Amino acid sequence: MSTADRASSSLKTDIIVYVCILALSGLQVVLAYQHAEGSRLLIRMLAVAVIQAGLGVSYFMHLREEKRSLRFALIPATIFVLLMMNMFWSDSFRLEHMRPFVK
């Protein structure tokens, strides 16, 4: 495959990813009007956003083409920190459901 062919094929991939990301954004709007229960809706929305972010990081930012060591250095640490933040959710529910003045 020539350099021009490779560039054309790569651009085609980027356009497909672009369309997918836009379609997923549209899906989020559809989900928002499905009247799902709060936490279920949040999980669905975040799942779609994570797929969008994964596509963007892999294809637009070309992280999949970088050395594996760079991916291992960046991704697990970021995910770990973001996951650790989830510990605070239970406290936010405590404020609403367990505070003394709730009837």
Place this chain on the structure above:
Amino acid sequence: MSEANLTVGGHAPGIMEASPFSVPSKKLVMWLFLISDAVTFGAVLFAYGYLKNASPDWPEPFKFSPSIVNVMLMTFVLVSSSLTMIVAARAAKSSDKAGALRWTFITVAGGVLFAVLHMREWFGLIGQGVRLFQNPWGSPMFGATFFAITGLHLTHVAGGVIALTVVALGYKRGRYNADDIEIWSLYWHFVDLVWMFVVPMVYLLNVAR
């Protein structure tokens, strides 16, 4: 990427230690900045979710028209500007200077359009009485969190517009090279990806029923 390009300017290959991930140091620094910024946005969005959970009267003010339509338009503009930035970086890599400049400035125009649409959204809410610590609907924290999150993102967009303009002009004069365009394209894509989380968390989970 040659060994010479991986070392700091002015030092011959072999004197400096090789780049740990086979990427230029500027690109590595950008990646490290981006993951720290991702954690910052993560923390701000978690704080938003915390306050929303803890407030029984969190407002849901975003009507389909104009708010959600405006947000969909903003998303389209921002994602499209990411695509034009890819084309710009690719043109720069293939030494197409005119193409790289053209597509970078189209990206900048996309960023400016996004900011204008964002300001329209802000002024619409301000016109309805939303302030930092008060609003006509419910929890007073709504305005503070809304303006903090979207303001932080808008600041990133404004910073990206300025940085891309500076890098493009420097590239035109020969001060910056194709690697610099590519490195700043990473930042622009990141700003786009953050928006993918801001939209559902801030807007779509608060649509007016």
